[in-house]
Amino acid sequence: MKPEISIEFFPPQTPEGIEKLRKVRGELASLNPQFFSVTYGAGGSTRERTFAVVKEIAAEGFDAAPHLSCIGSTRESIREILAEYNEAGIKRIVALRGDLPSGMAETGEFRYANELVEFIRAETGNHFSLEVAAYPEWHPQARSPKDDLDAFVRKVKAGANSAITQYFYNADAYFHFVDEAKARGVDIPIIPGIMPIAGFTKLARFSDACGADIPRWMRKKFESFGDDSDSIRAFGLDVVTELCERLLKGGAPGLHFYCMNQSALTTEICRRLG
Ligand code: FAD
Numbered sequence: 001m002k003p004e005i006s007i008e009f010f011p012p013q014t015p016e017g018i019e020k021l022r023k024v025r026g027e028l029a030s031l032n033p034q035f036f037s038v039t040y041g042a043g044g045s046t047r048e049r050t051f052a053v054v055k056e057i058a059a060e061g062f063d064a065a066p067h068l069s070c071i072g073s074t075r076e077s078i079r080e081i082l083a084e085y086n087e088a089g090i091k092r093i094v095a096l097r098g099d100l101p102s103g104m105a106e107t108g109e110f111r112y113a114n115e116l117v118e119f120i121r122a123e124t125g126n127h128f129s130l131e132v133a134a135y136p137e138w139h140p141q142a143r144s145p146k147d148d149l150d151a152f153v154r155k156v157k158a159g160a161n162s163a164i165t166q167y168f169y170n171a172d173a174y175f176h177f178v179d180e181a182k183a184r185g186v187d188i189p190i191i192p193g194i195m196p197i198a199g200f201t202k203l204a205r206f207s208d209a210c211g212a213d214i215p216r217w218m219r220k221k222f223e224s225f226g227d228d229s230d231s232i233r234a235f236g237l238d239v240v241t242e243l244c245e246r247l248l249k250g251g252a253p254g255l256h257f258y259c260m261n262q263s264a265l266t267t268e269i270c271r272r273l274g
Pocket of ligand 1: 038040041042067068096097098099111114132133139141148151155164165167
């Protein structure tokens with residue numbers, strides 16, 4: 001059976017960005033993704049823009065999955081958003097806690113993602129298929145790996161249908177996480193999140209912040225390329241394709257691409273994977 005892929009976008013800020021994303025979507029459509037997901041800005045900052053992109057994707061006939069984060073939100077505001085999505089025919093949501101934007105002190109009426117999953121189930125039953133986040137290298141704020149796994153299991157028990165991981169470059173971390181989750185009775189698919197590598201400096205900074213490890217051998221090699229972007233791209237494509245091959249061979253049920261609103265790298269990786 002062919003593994004399913006899904007692809008993530010962020011909602012563009014400008015009319016040019018929206019136009020460019022339409023083109024990118026057209027190119028990525030040839031990969032037959034199971035769904036396109038659209039991120040949601042911290043504290044609801046992209047609420048309208050996320051909804052607009054999601055509606056466009058759905059109107060084009062694709063399965064569109066909005067991300068929805070709950071930190072800083074009230075039950076009433078989440079209820080409104082669920083009603084909007086319900087009305088727009090949306091059937092899948094990526095349910096997250098999110099991070100409080102700097103300067104925003106009010107945590108709102110939800111503390112963790114499991115509370116959002118519970119709330120969505122209580123309000124809308126099984127209307128939405130719910131994806132939650134998983135962290136094979138552990139969430140940066142987790143008190144311990146065990147606490148983080150407990151938190152993940154809580155989200156699953158609250159009614160998640162599937163999970164998407166933070167990106168990582170250590171396949172063993174993913175396999176270890178899946179084994180531990182299974183040992184705790186988790187039987188939903190845990191889809192690896194894949195970050196194609198377009199450049200190194202930004203990726204390194206972002207990875208430090210979100211707790212994704214770039215192994216030393218990769219880091220050193222990228223650093224040795226300096227600003228030779230062709231070599232960075234070529235090496236990045238090789239390592240990410242090999243990672244995907246290993247994950248799929250080892251039983252990963254699919255791949256979720258963080259495409260950063262670009263089509264070339266995701267398309268090339270999928271072409272190489274056949
Ligand atoms: P949770 O599962 O609630 O976990 C957050 C932290 O709290 C973890 O450290 C966990 O161990 C801990 N925790 C959980 N429950 C408890 C408890 N009861 N007591 C103590 N500690 C607890 N961010 C965005 O802003 N917008 C997006 O669109 C977005 N999309 C994402 C998509 C994916 C696939 C992933 C992996 C991440 C995404 N993020 C997004 C980032 C995410 O919002 C952050 O990683 C956030 O810090 C955690 O969200 P969560 O849903 O994993 O939180």
